[in-house]
Amino acid sequence: MTRPRTVVIVGGGISGLATAFSLQEKATQAGLPIRCTILESDSSWGGKIVTHRIGDLVTEAGPDSFLSQKQAGLDLCLKLGLADQLINTNETGKKACVLHRGKLHDLPEGLLSFVPKQLGPFLHSGLLSWSGLARMGLEFAVPPGSPRDDESLAAFLSRRFGVQAYERVLEPLMAGIYAGDAEQMSLRATFPRFFELEQQHGSIVRGMMAAKQSVSSTASSRPRRTMFVSLKNGLSELVATLTTRLIQQGVELRVGARVDALRVRSHELGRWMYDLILHDGSALSAESVVLATPAYVSADLLRPLTPIAGGLLDLIPYASTATIAMAFPRTLTSAIGGFGFIIPRTEQRHLIAATWTSLKWPHRAPSDQLLARCYVGGVGREDILQREDQELVATIRAELASLCGITAEPTYTEVNRWWKAMPQYAIGHLGRLEQLDAVVSRYPGLILTGAAYRGVGIPDCIRDGALAAEQVIRSLSGKTHPDRVH
Numbered sequence: 001m002t003r004p005r006t007v008v009i010v011g012g013g014i015s016g017l018a019t020a021f022s023l024q025e026k027a028t029q030a031g032l033p034i035r036c037t038i039l040e041s042d043s044s045w046g047g048k049i050v051t052h053r054i055g056d057l058v059t060e061a062g063p064d065s066f067l068s069q070k071q072a073g074l075d076l077c078l079k080l081g082l083a084d085q086l087i088n089t090n091e092t093g094k095k096a097c098v099l100h101r102g103k104l105h106d107l108p109e110g111l112l113s114f115v116p117k118q119l120g121p122f123l124h125s126g127l128l129s130w131s132g133l134a135r136m137g138l139e140f141a142v143p144p145g146s147p148r149d150d151e152s153l154a155a156f157l158s159r160r161f162g163v164q165a166y167e168r169v170l171e172p173l174m175a176g177i178y179a180g181d182a183e184q185m186s187l188r189a190t191f192p193r194f195f196e197l198e199q200q201h202g203s204i205v206r207g208m209m210a211a212k213q214s215v216s217s218t219a220s221s222r223p224r225r226t227m228f229v230s231l232k233n234g235l236s237e238l239v240a241t242l243t244t245r246l247i248q249q250g251v252e253l254r255v256g257a258r259v260d261a262l263r264v265r266s267h268e269l270g271r272w273m274y275d276l277i278l279h280d281g282s283a284l285s286a287e288s289v290v291l292a293t294p295a296y297v298s299a300d301l302l303r304p305l306t307p308i309a310g311g312l313l314d315l316i317p318y319a320s321t322a323t324i325a326m327a328f329p330r331t332l333t334s335a336i337g338g339f340g341f342i343i344p345r346t347e348q349r350h351l352i353a354a355t356w357t358s359l360k361w362p363h364r365a366p367s368d369q370l371l372a373r374c375y376v377g378g379v380g381r382e383d384i385l386q387r388e389d390q391e392l393v394a395t396i397r398a399e400l401a402s403l404c405g406i407t408a409e410p411t412y413t414e415v416n417r418w419w420k421a422m423p424q425y426a427i428g429h430l431g432r433l434e435q436l437d438a439v440v441s442r443y444p445g446l447i448l449t450g451a452a453y454r455g456v457g458i459p460d461c462i463r464d465g466a467l468a469a470e471q472v473i474r475s476l477s478g479k480t481h482p483d484r485v486h
């Protein structure tokens with residue numbers, strides 16, 4: 001019988017787990033026996049995916065949903081038999097609000113995947129002046145930028161839709177996802193589709209309309225999904241199902257196993273072998289190592305092997321954020337409406353956004369309670385995370401009181417701080433990734449995956465994990481990756 005090839009995945013967040021799942025599939029297809037181990041430093045699986053269940057409340061400390069348009073998330077749920085657990089957002093009360101000059105305004109309808117496709121709803125929103133509206137409406141006529149430029153998200157959106165639409169609506173919608181500063185974010189790395197639409201159609205709105213038409217003409221029989229979907233019992237359900245399946249498939253899962261060092265043991269006759277040194281001094285060897293860890297951890301592990309890769313990884317900055325869950329008596333609902341609100345940077349508040357979780361997903365709280373989830377922190381606004389829980393909650397409550405009149409004492413409060421949690425794709429990110437790929441590909445079987453590189457969303461991490469798995473198979477089969485530069 002052929003000796004199984006050894007693979008170690010470092011990091012048991014969604015990226016590492018999805019890599020292992022895809023690896024099992026691909027190895028079976030390729031007829032390649034493998035022995036896979038996942039090492040996770042924490043005491044539990046899932047990384048940023050953490051669901052808490054407190055009585056009848058279900059809170060998410062990290063992500064609470066994922067984009068359904070990016071197929072990888074849904075596909076994984078379906079493969080794991082979670083189809084009946086997938087939930088859409090509540091069909092009623094779908095609107096959201098945006099803060100403008102201290103008051104909440106309805107976010108205009110007709111924002112097609114972030115971008116305004118109709119002027120009408122903006123006319124009545126009171127968000128833009130006449131000149132701001134006119135400028136936004138001229139998006140069709142704005143010539144495309146140079147295909148070579150790596151423009152910032154702020155420059156791109158202001159150029160195409162005007163400064164008002166950018167500052168008052170698009171900045172909080174789009175930079176907020178990354179807890180980022182749009183002035184520093186690379187458009188091509190964060191919203192590559194908008195770059196492509198501009199290049200192909202000369203206008204984002206025209207491109208989006210064309211894409212929408214072609215989708216509706218090929219309408220499928222698949223269940224209709226809202227833009228964001230989740231799982232009934234919280235996203236940890238995905239992690240629990242995934243780990244159970246991996247164990248059934250013979251993958252070895254080890255928690256409390258922090259990797260402190262990575263060494264090349266030998267590369268004789270073209271066969272590479274790596275040693276991983278764990279914090280307890282024990283060691284493990286593998287022919288292929290996937291680092292599914294944050295970039296700054298991967299930097300420390302790679303620096304002794306290749307200082308250049310370590311240096312490039314150090315250039316990926318991270319933002320710290322916090323989510324604060326609060327439950328209030330349900331009688332307040334009438335004062336709120338919609339799924340929540342977003343806050344532009346120019347409003348200079350501590351809150352970035354708030355979601356009424358129990359309106360979005362009614363079964364996440366008992367019917368007599370309103371469950372809210374507030375976001376703070378992000379690039380340039382991280383100081384607030386230094387405050388004690390009590391002070392932090394008091395700050396948020398004061399903002400909720402002034403914005404939507406919530407003055408009631410919360411019946412439940414939970415603060416989740418996420419230090420260095422959101423990788424930032426700064427201008428030049430894609431160029432640095434190319435250099436990184438070129439350097440790391442000199443080490444056969446050594447692969448980087450995770451939120452730091454090609455997308456921070458859960459579906460992006462799952463898709464990147466599948467690409468990493470493909471590279472492992474290629475490397476173990478003696479084939480190099482066609483995209484990699486040697």
Ligand SMILES: Cc1cc2nc3c(=O)[nH]c(=O)nc-3n(C[C@H](O)[C@H](O)[C@H](O)COP(=O)(O)OP(=O)(O)OC[C@H]3O[C@@H](n4cnc5c(N)ncnc54)[C@H](O)[C@@H]3O)c2cc1C
Pocket residue numbers: 010011012013014015016039040041042045046047048049061062063064065066067257258259260292293294297321322323418421422449450451452456457458459461
């Ligand atoms: C507050 C917040 C809200 C978010 N909301 C959403 C959302 O609604 N929808 C969405 O799609 N995305 C959201 N995201 C983004 C998404 O959750 C993350 O990008 C994604 O979960 C990252 O997965 P990962 O596996 O790449 O990294 P991680 O989840 O960070 O996993 C990396 C793992 O590596 C482990 N590790 C680190 N060092 C070592 C070591 N030396 N040895 C062994 N293990 C190690 C860590 O303990 C961790 O478990 C959110 C993120 C945050 C922080």
